[in-house]
Amino acid sequence: MSLKCLCCFSKEKEQRHRRNVDDKKNIRDYPWERYTLKELLRATNNFHQDNKIGEGGFGSVYWGRTSKGVEIAVKRLKTMTAKAEMEFAVEVEVLGRVRHKNLLGLRGFYAGGEERLIVYDYMPNHSLLTHLHGQLASDCLLDWPKRMNITIGAAEGLEYLHHEANPHIIHRDIKASNVLLDTEFEAKVADFGFAKLIPEGVSHLTTRVKGTLGYLAPEYAMWGKVSESCDVYSFGILLLEIISAKKPIEKLPGGIKRDIVQWVTPYVQKGVFKHIADPKLKGNFDLEQLKSVIMIAMRCTDSSPDKRPSMEEVVEWLKDGVLKRKKDIPNLSNKGNEENDENYEEFVTMQSNNLKILSDNDGRKMR
Template sequence: MHLKCLCCFASEEEQTKTGNVNNDNNSSRDYPWEIYTLKELLRATNSFHQDNKIGEGGFGSVYWGRTSKGIEIAVKRLKAMSAKAEMEFAVEVEVLGRVRHNNLLGLRGFYAGGEERLIVYDYMPNHSLLTHLHGHLASHYLLDWPTRIRIAIGSAEGLAYLHHEANPHIIHRDIKASNVLLDNEFEAKVADFGFAKLIPEGVTHVTTRVKGTLGYLAPEYAMWGKVSESCDVYSFGILLIEIISAKKPIEKLPGGVKRDIVQWVTPYVQKGVFNHIADAKLKGNFDIEQLKSVITIAMRCTDISPDNRPNMEQVVKWLKGGNLVNRIKQIPNNDEEIETKQSNLKVLSENDRHVIR
């Protein structure tokens, strides 16, 4: 990881005390980003004013801004400087500097100096998928059926690029609704690469400390830290069901019992009553055959066994209508898998190794 290089860039920038590095300077270097000055980003965000805040998470806050050139930007400001924060900053800049795809959030540049670590992105005016499914936009703007399908396909294509075209291949490790951003046309942009893993050619998996979000984690990753591209596929399957149903990945039931979204959807699939899965706010305005297809794909992606899951190239092909499987494999016909999932949830909630955000 190029953490040392990033610090060198920051030192040079602090010494020059100029505005944005100009395009001529950028083009003569071996990195594709701009290095912003703190002064420029303070001016753009009104000194990180509360009114400019558009998001917040375990990492820190995101602010809307406008540069002196009139360009709208989003600036992620890490909450506190630590070795962990430094590494997430370095990983995200490293990964986003490597990739270029229409369905991945674009990196504009960064600032690294003193106690500040700031990452600058393209601004996404329609915010995150989470805000439309569960947040403040859920009651103001209805994502219609074609838009949901387009978001699903775009997200899948972004992931397929990371897994199959990026060199080295990249595992995201935190696919979820809040990390799918939407542009002016509601095109999906996969975002937040702070947990990403770069996988060398020929390596199928690595074992690592578990990070991610409860409800989206593949069982083998949650339990043993075994991470592979298949873990992202599982998370994407959860996201697919969430897009279609507007249900949260984990739901609290009376008595404190938790039920995950796969447990919720499985009985409907087994009984063939797919129409009960669709978001009630759609009021029946969806293609039932397309609904069946998408849920079929989601169930394949969330198979308990990683070997039975498709890869993201197959998922993209299926979502676009090519050679969709005609039956659903590995849907539990008894309580064994559900009991396993409940056990996994208990371990996850009690195990403080996990970074749940």
């Protein structure tokens, strides 16, 4: 063999080795399974009703077990429409870009004929919604430490989407049913069908309103103006929901609706924070942590998007207030007693007046 041929052979071998290394790296970074429709039908017992573990506007989610014994969750989109196709494409696109311990990862997907299936890890402890308002609510499996750990985990997942993912990602549907819990009750933010990718240098987008009533930021619900701060607002609502086990919007006698911020504000004004905590906790919570998290939630749900914190700040404040308990939340009083200072009283009074916008506009079309 000539020297020229040896050089060519050596170069080709080196390129092949580099491709193999790259392929292995990609497999490690994106460990997607190659599923067939037959495999997923077998795993879910032909999408049997007994296997159904969730349902929404997008379709249904089924529990399954693969031939290797791995438990999975399979999202099966409804009859294919342009809208459903778009949501499928968006979710697969977004999940292909993100990897974080507090985001529900993609195991794989199937797209063929009229079927669009997305496969995830199965979360045995279901969703926050199930524990706060659903079939597991009466069991009160979420004690105070678990709730605080869930808030930090969900916040870190959102922080990753807003500040580390490239391009940045706005979730647009942060709510209790989209925070799933693994075997250790670690939070996994899920359902990216409404997500928006934000190009670098763009502060906000104007788009058709998607999401769930009660969690929507006022500027988004009214004008379709979406930015990271919309997720921050939704997260603030979620914080109050986790603490109190109250729904984001409740119906009062006479058909009147009241959102959770309107409900919580008078208690904060009076300094009776302990009355905000879920009664099922039976007083088993840290009062200082409770105050800190409520104050963070009030900042997140400011009616002005410019005054809301970033998720980076929220994560820092949560860790300080829950894990360290050393620092005050900026510009908010966090005293050891239950008295309010004048600045904070003015702040929550403004919240009470301004945050009626969602209930005043709940007739708007959304999911």
